[in-house]
Amino acid sequence: MVNIVVNGVERQFDGDEDTPLLWYLRDELGLTGTKYGCGIAACGVCTVHVDGAPAFACVTPVGTIDGAEVTTIEGLSENGDHPVQVAWRDLNVAQCGYCQAGQIMQAAALVDGSETVTDEDIDYAMTGNLCRCGTYTRIRAAIRQAAEAK
Structure with missing residues (x-):
């Protein structure tokens, strides 16, 4: 079981820990602001923050971020005023x-x-x-x- 906080909400992931964070965000949480681009960390389209640092969600296995805080474009600013x-x-x-x-x-x-x-x-x-x-x-x-x- 992987525990992460996504956009301020505590989440638990009990799937394959090799699942890319991108697919967890998009397919399971419905956070489609994070896009799929290349799948090999070469384009940056899938950039999110993991514990405040930019990370490519397409190559970040969910199992490697247990206990982390993830921020997507949807969570950057509630009112879009960053x-x-x-x-x-x-x-x-x-x-x-x-x-x-x-x-x-x-x-x-x-x-x-x-x-x-x-x-x-x-x-x-x-x-x-x-x-x-x-x-x-x-x-x-x-x-x-x-x-x-x-």
Whole structure:
């Protein structure tokens, strides 16, 4: 039995402990904001927070996070007012939107975990999150805005 807290709610998982966190979140909990992209941790679409740190849900076995706190895009902010979410809306970052939950979760971990955020910090943190539409300029601007607002 694996015990985890997902978006502030205590959960128990009694399935195959090798099950990727992504499938538990989507299929069993109905939290479909976390998307499937590549399945090999190469695109970042499935980024969630595990104990406050970004993690790729597609390659994180549920059995490895017993006792952890998991935050998905649905749990980042009850009212959608996290500084990163506000900046994303203000700057119209999303184009197709498919990668945006993962981008936002990665950016939120950076903003929440840093006193100051430089362009180099953004480049390093966001390297594993791909955007097929190429909205990188708006993503960078939104992260800067969120860091300043924090």
